[in-house]
Amino acid sequence: SQQGEEDPQALSIQEGENATMNCSYKTSINNLQWYRQNSGRGLVHLILIRSNEREKHSGRLRVTLDTSKKSSSLLITASRAADTASYFCATDAGNEKLTFGTGTRLTIIP
Amino acid sequence: DAGVTQSPTHLIKTRGQHVTLRCSPISGHKSVSWYQQVLGQGPQFIFQYYEKEERGRGNFPDRFSARQFPNYSSELNVNALLLGDSALYLCASSLFGLTYEQYFGPGTRLTVT
Numbered sequence: 001s002q003q004g005e006e007d008p009q010a011l012s013i014q015e016g017e018n019a020t021m022n023c024s025y026k027t028s029i030n031n032l033q034w035y036r037q038n039s040g041r042g043l044v045h046l047i048l049i050r051s052n053e054r055e056k057h058s059g060r061l062r063v064t065l066d067t068s069k070k071s072s073s074l075l076i077t078a079s080r081a082a083d084t085a086s087y088f089c090a091t092d093a094g095n096e097k098l099t100f101g102t103g104t105r106l107t108i109i110p
Numbered sequence: 111d112a113g114v115t116q117s118p119t120h121l122i123k124t125r126g127q128h129v130t131l132r133c134s135p136i137s138g139h140k141s142v143s144w145y146q147q148v149l150g151q152g153p154q155f156i157f158q159y160y161e162k163e164e165r166g167r168g169n170f171p172d173r174f175s176a177r178q179f180p181n182y183s184s185e186l187n188v189n190a191l192l193l194g195d196s197a198l199y200l201c202a203s204s205l206f207g208l209t210y211e212q213y214f215g216p217g218t219r220l221t222v223t
Contacts (some may be wrong), residue, residue, distance in 0.1 A: 030209055031195045031209060033211065033212070035212075035214075041198075041216050041217060042114075042200060042214040042215050042217055043153070043200065043202075043212075043214040044214070045211040045212060045213065045214075048210070048211050054220075085132060088152050088153070090153075091210055092208045094220075095166070096158055096165045096166030096207075096208065097155045097158070097166045097208070098143065098155050098158075098208045098212065099155060100145075100152035100153045100154070100155075101152050101182065102152050103152050
């Protein structure tokens, strides 16, 4: 079963604009991770945020975590064509499983 | 350094057959986990192994099994294949388990006919 759900399911924006996608989950977590997947191949780790952190940055990526609302958001600033991919959140609830969400399909229009 | 490698890349099997998928983790990584990804969905957790012991198991039938070898490589075995087992099977490695970032291999595309 999917622990998390990403919103929106699909997003299309112009190159240079910012993209925001959200992840909601159901149970308490140790950490939440964001991954990118191109063309149905292997996933690439983007950012890991722990339950005691509220915000993390990595280059053009900004992740926030609100444990009271059981939600996280991923912001990609100044989008590029190469950012076109599917984005997944994954939660570690301390039960020796990593549970992925349903994904957001991001398309950057040149 | 080499990333996570998986073999084979593609595989076609018939219903009822057995399949073995292989994964080699990044050097120094002691944890390997397996995921099944059906087209259009997120990866579903199957197993996690750490130091050759099973640490976590997802909601998959007993037809699915795995093991980790002394060199930390891993095999995923699926018996009595069903059409619904057709998917991309992903392997990931990490230093110490699921509380650290996972490094994924390119996956094995399994088609069951």
